[in-house]
Amino acid sequence: MTEQKTLRSQRWLAREDFRTFNHRSRFMQMGYDRKDWEGKPIVAILNSWSEFNPCHMHFRQRVDDVKRGVLQSGGFPLELPVLSLNDALIKPSALLYRNMLAMEVEEMIRCHPVDAAVLMGGCDKTTPAMLLGAISSDIPTVFLPAGPMLRGNSRGKTLGSGSDAFKFWDERRAGTISEAEWEGVISGIARSPGTCMTMGTASTMTAIAEALGMALPGASSIPAVDAAHQRMSVQAGRRIVEMVHEDLRPTQILSREAFLNAIAVAMAMGCSTNAIIHIIALARRAGRMDVGLDDFDRLSRQVPVLANIRPNGTSQYLMEDFYYAGGLPALMNRLSSFLHLDEKTVSGGSVGSNIEDAQVYNDDVIRSVETAVYAEGSLAVLKGNLAPDGCVIKPSAMSAKFLRHSGTAVVFDDYPSLKAMLDDPDADITEDDVIVLRNAGPKGGPGMPEWGMIPVPLKLVRQGVRDMLRISDARMSGTSYGACVLHVAPEAYIGGNLALVRTGDTITIDVPARSIHLDVGDEELARRRAQWQAPPPRFERGYGKMFIEHILQADQGCDMDFLTTQAGASAGDPDI
């Protein structure tokens, strides 16, 4: 069989019938010549650029670099715009739309004459979203990370995305900085294209894409505006065409071991808590239903945090420093003993061959196992009667005194009532209390808004308090920090025990023992359950209604139930 007959796009373009007449005719309408496509892999470049997405501003130019690489390798590149999700601008949560973008990517690939895809993403949820869709499509795919923005700067001080916004907001509330300083933070904290440059969800997820083998070696660490980012984009274009000839598809790369590599790398990076939800969703799409919370907790106990990047550690280092220190291949080289080195990657080489020559150029930024920032991994999964299906905390970015803590619950059913307490200078709360926010989970939020890093109440901020125990079924930004228990499952909105907590109850967490306990007896909990009523839905129509009806819980990755591999076969490729 000739290569031309094996290309998926030829079903649209090569046969002699009325349908293909139309397809060829419409290609010609766009000025394409037969020589552009005949016998050539058609590469869709899925570009999540928009004028509402500062993290992807450079994609408008970068897509031309990808095209250059595709043409060099004998492919035919065509840009395909897709939904652009900017985490900072979308209310209430970009997670609400992760699955919408995933569906769009899957369906746009499925319905077009496409042999391979380059995914241009990076801002938080765009990375998992695009990978989810590509996994379900299962055509050769390379993920092209947007790259982090440059370090923030104001008045000679380095600023980190998110982390410094939270920090300076507390100082402003405490009255310790001037309006001019605050304005300097606003204008200086994000000053170039690219994704948040702390170890937030964006940096975590693009590193995970690379560790999974879905991005070129080193691609995720290159700053968005570095010329190396352009060259990497050209290489991605060249490589995707080769992958078509090799028929190298995501499901051949995404083994259980590849996901274990991703989890180990996430832990060593001091990852965002959001990584748990996204990795589980990706694994389930790839048919790896055996990847779950237990893998995270086991690896978190084994893998040390090596990346000394804010908000972890005590340094001021950011992703730009990480790149200069050698980037992800250098970190993975130091992590080799925890990795499965034979796994395939989009480079055509194995994980081991990709990282064997990588060197660390700054031992303080990328630590060794012996000098780790944090001896254990960055996340801990807690279980107990308050979270029978698990919840998550980030010990590497919280005050150690809350690792074992008992306190009195102060409970809020929604964010507005919580906010009223937070802003009340006379609020009835102490630093030993436990703030509980509920109805902010996958269905209750909906979309688990990043409300989990509940600000310390104004009254306590003025007393100098900067951390306290907070519990919710929400998420928090990867750039956040503090003693915040997140992702409580099952969530309150569907009647999880979180819905039954009352102000005055005692809650105990023991992070070393991985436990969380509500000190209320089973009989009393049953009595409260009988009185409990589900809150009204926040969406009664449209995508929000569909989302609430089909979203899975946090411990299952928050995918739609009808999108998981187990939901059944897709429609397949059109053949008419």
Ligand code: FES
């Ligand atoms: Fe885009 Fe942070 S807002 S990565």
